[in-house]
Amino acid sequence: MKEYKIVVLGNGGVGKSALTLQYVQGIFVHNYDATIEDSYRKLSKVDAENARLEILDTAGTEQFTGMRETYYRTAQGFVLVFSLAETSTFENLKQTFLDILTIRGEDVPMVLVGNKSDLAETRQVEESDAQNFARKLRIPYFETSARLNQNVSEVFEECAVLIQKIGKSQSERRRWSSESEIGDKKCKNWLRSCCCCLIPCFTTD
Template structure:
């Protein structure tokens, strides 16, 4: 089973933890409790292939953003989160996207998904879908609108990212052979 490290990044209070917990544990976190760092693990089946995910839910607070560089270096895939009810949080996504490309070497095939949260709060919406679609197309990245509360499109985000990571980091057939050889005994 292949293992992937996913880093969830975004401004404070946009719903990173709610998104992560909904996907990993299938529960909704009702109350906001600022995260410093939380790691979740889960085996998932996407397209009939099993993968093991380590999802790192990061802090959005300004005092912890210096840790982002460490997280980005170790990440295989990234979920960039903003709130559909906070237009300012979208600017943070662009800044994080640029930071990822700078740290990872500007490679355009870095697995990234852009996620707008709080889709269920339609009356409070500040970011329009066409604006996001335009940005996502300009960046060449997939974009999803989600609601962790209602469990709308949450799995789609992570399944897309798993597919991207599999393509970017193909299985090493030599490693599989070596692993199988370890269990072989000659008498």
């Protein structure tokens, strides 16, 4: 069974733990202590194949500076969470995205999540702004409510699908590169043998 390692990132208080617990355990926690680091596992299906999602719920990005690079290097995919009711959490994710790219390069599976969509009366981040940002990053965007369990499973399952797709793409590139190298060697050997046949052998008396 394949495993997909997903790290949930975002400022403290945006609802990372609430989203994770809603997905893994089907519960909504109203009050909980600030997360240091919690790991959860959930059996799921990715493109009709059984899979195990290993989800790391991290502390707020402003709190785990010592572990940040480790998270960025070891995760297969990222769920980037901000609060729709707090503009600063949205702005801070832009730097998080750049930091991940700096360490990992392109083709990193990521999903952007605007959480707390149920708090319409206190909303600060417009859907169009978040969608435009996600479009520039070329990553999916979801608006979620951990309390109402809206779009929660879709977030994690979409991240797993992206991990699988990018993994297959990288495998294809490696296979193509390997086959190209083999083809080049065969071509060189063939040319070498042909040249040997075409060049007449002269003997000196």
